[in-house]
Amino acid sequence: MTQVKSAQLKKVDENGRPYVEICEGYCIRLEHDEVSDEFKEKARRELRETPENVEKGLKELRELVEADDTLYIPIEHDDFLIKFLRPTKFYAKSAYELMLRYYKFKVKYPEFCKDLLPATGKLGFEHNIVNFQPKRDQHGRRILVLQCGRGWDPLLVPINDVFRALQLGVEAAMLEPMTQVNGFIVIIDFYQLTLTQCLQCTPGYARMLMEWVQDCIPLRCKAVHIVHQPAVFNVLFAFFRPFMNSKFRKRIHFHGINWESLLEHINADCLRPFHGGTMDCEQADGKLVAQLLEESTDEFEVANVFGIVKSKRLIEPAVIVPVSGPGKIGTKYVLAKKPVIKQFT
Numbered sequence: 001m002t003q004v005k006s007a008q009l010k011k012v013d014e015n016g017r018p019y020v021e022i023c024e025g026y027c028i029r030l031e032h033d034e035v036s037d038e039f040k041e042k043a044r045r046e047l048r049e050t051p052e053n054v055e056k057g058l059k060e061l062r063e064l065v066e067a068d069d070t071l072y073i074p075i076e077h078d079d080f081l082i083k084f085l086r087p088t089k090f091y092a093k094s095a096y097e098l099m100l101r102y103y104k105f106k107v108k109y110p111e112f113c114k115d116l117l118p119a120t121g122k123l124g125f126e127h128n129i130v131n132f133q134p135k136r137d138q139h140g141r142r143i144l145v146l147q148c149g150r151g152w153d154p155l156l157v158p159i160n161d162v163f164r165a166l167q168l169g170v171e172a173a174m175l176e177p178m179t180q181v182n183g184f185i186v187i188i189d190f191y192q193l194t195l196t197q198c199l200q201c202t203p204g205y206a207r208m209l210m211e212w213v214q215d216c217i218p219l220r221c222k223a224v225h226i227v228h229q230p231a232v233f234n235v236l237f238a239f240f241r242p243f244m245n246s247k248f249r250k251r252i253h254f255h256g257i258n259w260e261s262l263l264e265h266i267n268a269d270c271l272r273p274f275h276g277g278t279m280d281c282e283q284a285d286g287k288l289v290a291q292l293l294e295e296s297t298d299e300f301e302v303a304n305v306f307g308i309v310k311s312k313r314l315i316e317p318a319v320i321v322p323v324s325g326p327g328k329i330g331t332k333y334v335l336a337k338k339p340v341i342k343q344f345t
Contacts, residue, residue, distance in 0.1 A: 008285045010292060018295045020288045026134040026281040028289060030296055031176045032332055039140055043086070043181045053090040054082075060092030061085060071100065072309045074320060077333070080306075084218045086180045098218055103307040105216040109208060112163055116171065117300050122290035124165025127157050131284055132169065133187075138267045141222055142173050142184035145283075149228065150192035159200040163209065168293060168300075170217055175299060175332070183220030185266070187275065191228035198236040210243035225262060226254045227275060298334040305339055316340040 009021050019029035035043060043049035061084070062075045074080050081095070084102075088094035106113040124130040129152050133143035146166070173179040213221055226233075244252075255262045259276020271277025293300075305318045319337035 008288055010288050018292055020284055020292050022134055022284050023281050026279075028132050028134050028284050028292065030172055030292070031178055033178065035177045035181055039178060039181050042140075046089075047086055047181065048089045049086065049181075054085070057085045057090035057092050057095065058082075061095050064092060064096040065099070068096075069311050069313065070308055071103070072312050072315060072339070073099065073306050074318070077320070077322070079333070083174055083180060087183075087218050087220050098216075101216045102218055105212060107308050112160060112167065112208070116164065116167055116304065118168060118290065118293040118297055121161075121164040121168040122293060123157050123161040125168070125286045125290040125293065127151070127153075128283065128286035129157060129162055130165040130169050131286055131289060133270065134281060134284065135270050135279065136178070136182070137185060137270045139222075140178055140182035142176070142179045142182075143266075143270065144169055144173075144184060144186045146186065146188045147191075148188055148193065149190045149197070152197060154197060154200045159205065163205075167212075170219060171300065171303060172293060172296070174217075174219055175296075179219060183222040185223040185225065186221065187225045187227060189228050189275075190226065190230065190233050193228075193230055193233055193236070195232050195235065198232055201236055201239050203239055203242075206239040207243045210240060210248075214245055214248050221248075222251065223265060224252045225265065226252065227256065227262065229254065229256060296332075299332055301335045302333045305335065314341055 007023075010018060011021055012018050013029070017029060017032070019027045021027045040049070058078060058081055061081050065071050065073050065075050065081075084095040084099045085092070088098055129147050131145050131147075133145060135143070137143055144166075146162075148162075152162070170184075173184055253261070253265060262271070262276055266277075268276070268278045270279060272279050272281065272283070302320050309315060316339060318335060318339040320333045321336045323332050323334055
């Protein structure tokens with residue numbers, strides 16, 4: 001298995017944004033850049049993203065959220081609404097329903113979702129269980145890599161912390177316009193998976209995870225690629241199978257060590273040699289990736305203050321401030337004032 005080398009560095013680019021330099025030509029960063037012309041055409045073709053549909057979707061979604069006294073969202077900021085409109089092809093009602101599922105999941109599972117910040121969700125990154133590929137696939141999709149066999153010690157990183165790290169990775173990807181348009185794929189590596197690791201999972205955990213990935217996240221999960229799975233993997237998969245819908249099952253691909261099979265889906269230059277590819281770059285140092293996410297804590301703090309509430313009328317709204325970068329770097333938001341529950345006398 002590819003080892004992480006110590007020469008990797010965390011740096012800052014010309015726009016003041018941090019990134020992890022893995023080796024020459026390869027780095028990991030949160031990509032706030034606006035969608036390129038090539039992928040704007042893809043968004044038009046696949047997501048109905050035209051000026052007319054965007055305007056109509058934003059208007060109708062604002063009206064739906066404004067009418068719901070229990071859904072507290074910054075409707076004045078287009079970026080927050082676009083995150084839910086893109087995966088639902090700019091149909092406002094579908095975006096509103098997705099928004100409700102997304103935030104109700106957080107209420108339903110506080111042990112996994114409460115105070116989800118890099119400081120509280122980084123353990124899975126620090127132990128290299130959850131990580132990003134430095135390069136998108138040939139379709140512009142983000143690639144998440146999970147190491148769920150050798151290297152995962154459940155005593156050091158409990159399974160709940162693996163999921164918190166996975167959520168953190170997806171929440172980070174949600175901030176990227178390119179990922180909003182193209183979606184993401186997951187490679188799950190079960191090299192040297194053990195029965196002890198399999199038994200960390202329960203039917204309840206499997207049901208929760210499938211609910212999240214199939215119904216709740218506002219990103220398109222385009223494929224899940226299973227590699228290096230041993231026979232004991234069948235024990236683990238049996239927990240998940242009953243909760244998978246037919247659409248999601250079609251997106252799961254089992255490769256074992258048949259790299260020709262994996263290369264039918266992902267170009268070789270997007271994969272490391274350990275997975276049959278030609279990308280001459282070691283795995284990113286998870287500790288540095290965790291630090292990278294921690295430097296974006298302000299954006300996660302913004303995400304955490306919104307959601308399901310008893311009544312918006314009882315809240316003094318949060319104040320969030322857009323911070324624009326130079327060129328095409330896009331916009332990020334910082335929390336200037338937390339929401340406050342009103343006191344009545």
